[in-house]
Amino acid sequence: MDRDIATVRGNEDRMIVEGAPDSPTLRYVREQLTAEHVRWLAGLGITGTVFEDILFCHGTLERDDEYLLHEVSEAGVVPRSTDDLVARLDLLAQPVLLCGHDQTAATVWLPGGRLIVNPGSVGLPAFEDDVPCPHVMQAGRPHARYSVVWRGGAG
Ligand SMILES: [Mn+2]
Incomplete structure (x- = not known):
């Protein structure tokens, strides 16, 4: 604050x-x-921007209790498909999107160059949830996670 x-x-x-x-x-x-x-x-x-070209949200752009990079169903948790991600994010002006909520660190490059980063969790490496149906998310290690995103450039 x-x-x-x-x-x-x-x-x-x-x-x-x-x-x-x-x-x-x-x-x-x-x-x-x-x-x-x-x-x-x-x-x-529910969303914010930094440096004009980085958009961030907690879950997805529409919901704070939905994972962007994973799909949850009665069959289990699977990575969201590239086609689904492209369709969801196609109209965004920002080339970089930061997300969270599933507590698992990931970096995803989409066709066309959009970057999605989930920095992971500092303090919750595993949890159970009942939304949208019972499931478990696990980072696989107990360590705090964070991400540093920087612009590449010449030199
Ligand atoms: Mn959350």
Whole structure:
């Protein structure tokens, strides 16, 4: 908040703002937050941009509780197809998209040159979820993940 770092609202942030029923996680987080923190969370958008050409979201551009890079069904979790990603992102002006929510680090280059980066999770390397159906996501290692994205150039 103090540094005014570009930030988007995640699904857990929304649940805090909307007063979702307590879970052990939400109870712990709510105990750490002041009313000012909650007002700040309430003002966050579902997407944001930095440097004009980098778009970011928590889940997908439309939903904070959907994975962009994975599809979840009763059959399991599979990587979203390149065709599906291209169709979803075709009209975006920004060549770089950052996403999260599934907590698994990934870098995906789409035909045409668009880059999608999921930086992974600092503190949640594995979890179970019931949305849209019961499944497990695992980074495979307990270490904190983050990404550094920079522009290439001559020299
Ligand atoms: Mn999330």
